[in-house]
Amino acid sequence: xxxxxxxxxxxxxxxxxxxxxxxxxxxxxxxxxxxxxxxxxxxxxxxxxxxxxxxxxxxxxxxxxxxxxxxxxxxxxxxxxxxxxxxxxxxxxxxxxxxxxxxxxxxxxxxxxxxxxxxxxxxxxxxxxxxxxxxxxxxxxxxxxxxxxxxxxxxxxxxxxxxxxxxxxxxxxxxxxxxxxxxxxxxxxxxx
Amino acid sequence: xxxxxxxxxxxxxxxxxxxxxxxxxxxxxxxxxxxxxxxxxxxxxxxxxxxxxxxxxxxxxxxxxxxxxxxxxxxxxxxxxxxxxxxxxxxxxxxxxxxxxxxxxxxxxxxxxxxxxxxxxxxxxxxxxxxxxxxxxxxxxxxxxxxxxxxxxxxxxxxxxxxxxxxxxxxxxxxxxxxxxxxxxxxxxxxx
DNA sequence: CGAATATACGGAGCAGCGTTCCGCTTGGCA
DNA sequence: TGCCAAGCGGAACGCTGCTCCGTATATTCG
Numbered sequence: 001x002x003x004x005x006x007x008x009x010x011x012x013x014x015x016x017x018x019x020x021x022x023x024x025x026x027x028x029x030x031x032x033x034x035x036x037x038x039x040x041x042x043x044x045x046x047x048x049x050x051x052x053x054x055x056x057x058x059x060x061x062x063x064x065x066x067x068x069x070x071x072x073x074x075x076x077x078x079x080x081x082x083x084x085x086x087x088x089x090x091x092x093x094x095x096x097x098x099x100x101x102x103x104x105x106x107x108x109x110x111x112x113x114x115x116x117x118x119x120x121x122x123x124x125x126x127x128x129x130x131x132x133x134x135x136x137x138x139x140x141x142x143x144x145x146x147x148x149x150x151x152x153x154x155x156x157x158x159x160x161x162x163x164x165x166x167x168x169x170x171x172x173x174x175x176x177x178x179x180x181x182x183x184x185x186x187x188x189x190x191x192x
Numbered sequence: 193x194x195x196x197x198x199x200x201x202x203x204x205x206x207x208x209x210x211x212x213x214x215x216x217x218x219x220x221x222x223x224x225x226x227x228x229x230x231x232x233x234x235x236x237x238x239x240x241x242x243x244x245x246x247x248x249x250x251x252x253x254x255x256x257x258x259x260x261x262x263x264x265x266x267x268x269x270x271x272x273x274x275x276x277x278x279x280x281x282x283x284x285x286x287x288x289x290x291x292x293x294x295x296x297x298x299x300x301x302x303x304x305x306x307x308x309x310x311x312x313x314x315x316x317x318x319x320x321x322x323x324x325x326x327x328x329x330x331x332x333x334x335x336x337x338x339x340x341x342x343x344x345x346x347x348x349x350x351x352x353x354x355x356x357x358x359x360x361x362x363x364x365x366x367x368x369x370x371x372x373x374x375x376x377x378x379x380x381x382x383x384x
Numbered sequence: 385c386g387a388a389t390a391t392a393c394g395g396a397g398c399a400g401c402g403t404t405c406c407g408c409t410t411g412g413c414a
Numbered sequence: 415t416g417c418c419a420a421g422c423g424g425a426a427c428g429c430t431g432c433t434c435c436g437t438a439t440a441t442t443c444g
Contacts, residue, residue, distance in 0.1 A: 011411055011420060038402065048423030053403070111303070152375060160356060160372040167355025180352040183344060184372070187379030203391060203440055230431065240394035245432070 018055050020045040026066050033107030034063055060113075060120040067106065071130050074098055078134035088141035089148065089189065095138055096161055096181060099131070103165040104177070110166030131158060148189045160184060210247050212237040218258050225299030226255055252305075252312040259298065263322050266290055270326035280334035281381065287330055288353055288373060291323070295357040296369070302358030323350060340381045352376060 024045035028036045038059075042052045056062035078095055085091035103110045113120040113127070135154040142148040161181055168177035216237035220228045230251070234244045248254035270287055277283035295302050305312040305319070327346040334340040353373055360369035 013411070014421060017422085037400080039400090042423095049403080049425095050405085050423055051421080054421075059402095150375065150378075152371075156367065156371060159359065159367055160375075163356050163359025163372075164352060167351065167358060175348065175351055179344075179348060180355075180376070183342065183352075183379035184376045185379070186342075187375035187377070205440070206392060209393085229429080231429095234394095241396095241432080242394055242434085243392075246392075251431090 014055075017045070017047050017051055021047065021052060021055055021062070022065060025062050029063075029066060029106065034059075034109050034112050058122065060122040063109070063112070063120070064122050064126050067109070068126065070102060071126055074102055075130040075134050078138060082138055082141055087147060088138060088145045089185075092138050092142055093182075093185065095134070096185065097178070099161060100165045100178060100181060103162065104169060106169075108169060110162050111169060113162075127158070127162070128155075142189075150188050152188050157184075157188070206247075209237070209239050209243055213239065213244055213247055213254070214257055217254050221255075221258060221298065226251075226301050226304050250314065252314040255301070255304070255312070256314050256318050259301070260318065262294060263318055266294055267322040267326045270330060274330055274333055279339060280330060280337045281339035281377075284330050284334055285374075285377065287326070288377065289370070291353060292357045292370060292373060295354065296361060298361075300361060302354050303361060305354075319350070319354070320347075334381075342380050344380050349376075349380070 021041070025041050028041050028044050032040065038052060039049065041062075042049055045052070052062075056065065074095075077098055078091075081091040081094045081098075082088060085094055113123045132154050135158055139148065139152075139154055139157070161184070164177050164180050164184070168175060213233070217233050220233050220236050224232065230244060231241065233254075234241055237244070244254075248257065266287075269290055270283075273283040273286045273290075274280065277286055301315075305315045324346050327350055331340065331344075331346055331349070353376070356369050356372050356376070360367060
């Protein structure tokens with residue numbers, strides 16, 4: 001069930017186009033957000049409409065492909081933070097910060113994944129698959145250290161954070177999602 | 193600066209159509225969400241495209257017109273809750289609950305107002321104008337009673353709540369925004 | 385009561401979007 | 415070199431928001 005490395009080796013031009021598409025999408029997403037017109041991405045990559053749909057049948061497929069390694073990096077940072085931070089709760093703060101920074105810099109990413117959960121099932125799945133276990137681990141550590149007493153599920157927390165970050169994606173001076181999230185995290189523990 | 197009761201008295205059919213449009217929009221919003229196609233609303237009301245745009249130049253104008261009284265009701269309930277609840281913090285809980293229930297039942301309302309803050313400036317303004325003072329009052333009372341010690345601004349809290357509610361607009365069993373919001377509110381006080 | 389006029393109406397039309405489909409091109413292999 | 419599956423491009427379709435202007439009508443005035 002491994003994805004695509006052997007089986008029937010893709011043609012060279014197909015591989016080239018896929019790469020071009022990925023690069024183009026990454027660039028366009030930065031300037032125009034993840035809702036950028038398909039034609040725009042195709043044009044940027046110098047390919048036709050058919051090509052983009054053949055490689056990435058769904059917009060979410062493209063988004064996932066573009067951001068997968070960043071999500072991975074975020075997931076992998078979890079254990080490291082847990083080891084280096086002075087307490088599990090501090091690690092939680094740090095890790096959440098990482099996640100929020102990731103979300104906020106991707107225009108409309110979280111919003112898109114929320115507004116169209118059917119279509120963005122893949123993205124949703126990526127987030128959940130990679131991030132949930134990590135958050136679970138950090139949460140368990142914090143709970144073990146007595147820093148968290150409320151029983152909040154990782155899913156609950158991850159979604160809440162995602163929603164808050166999504167709401168703050170537009171740059172609005174005077175509102176800082178991190179403060180809100182800090183409040184939320186504080187709500188998960190009793191003060192020491 | 194009063195809006196529209198005298199000046200140059202509108203034509204009878206214009207008034208009728210405006211009412212029809214409002215009713216139609218309310219009905220369509222319930223079934224199809226606030227992003228329902230303009231043509232659909234026009235058809236439901238039995239008017240042409242021109243008419244809908246003449247009465248409500250912007251989609252937000254229509255949305256605001258449809259929900260204004262509900263927002264008003266929510267705002268007016270604030271002082272009443274403050275008077276009847278057993279503590280200011282309890283009133284805060286109740287009032288927030290009211291607000292969330294309002295948001296969650298309007299498919300895509302909060303999301304729409306967030307994804308297009310330019311276009312939905314009117315909606316945003318309505319929320320802020322009517323609701324912020326009320327929340328401010330409740331918050332001040334709670335702070336006066338020593339139930340809230342963190343200095344969180346009404347705007348901060350209102351936005352956070354709106355964002356969380358917006359994220360939960362799709363019915364997703366297993367996730368309850370009210371729990372998240374409860375956590376957030378708890379984060380605003382020291383435990384008694 | 386009938387004409388004049390501002391007011392309001394309707395819907396064709398335009399531009400931009402996502403998505404599909406199929407005739408043509410090209411890479412890889414014998 | 416020649417063949418053919420794999421891949422490509424972009425025209426075309428249906429749906430969207432929004433504008434524009436010829437037509438219809440409510441209101442007013444003689």
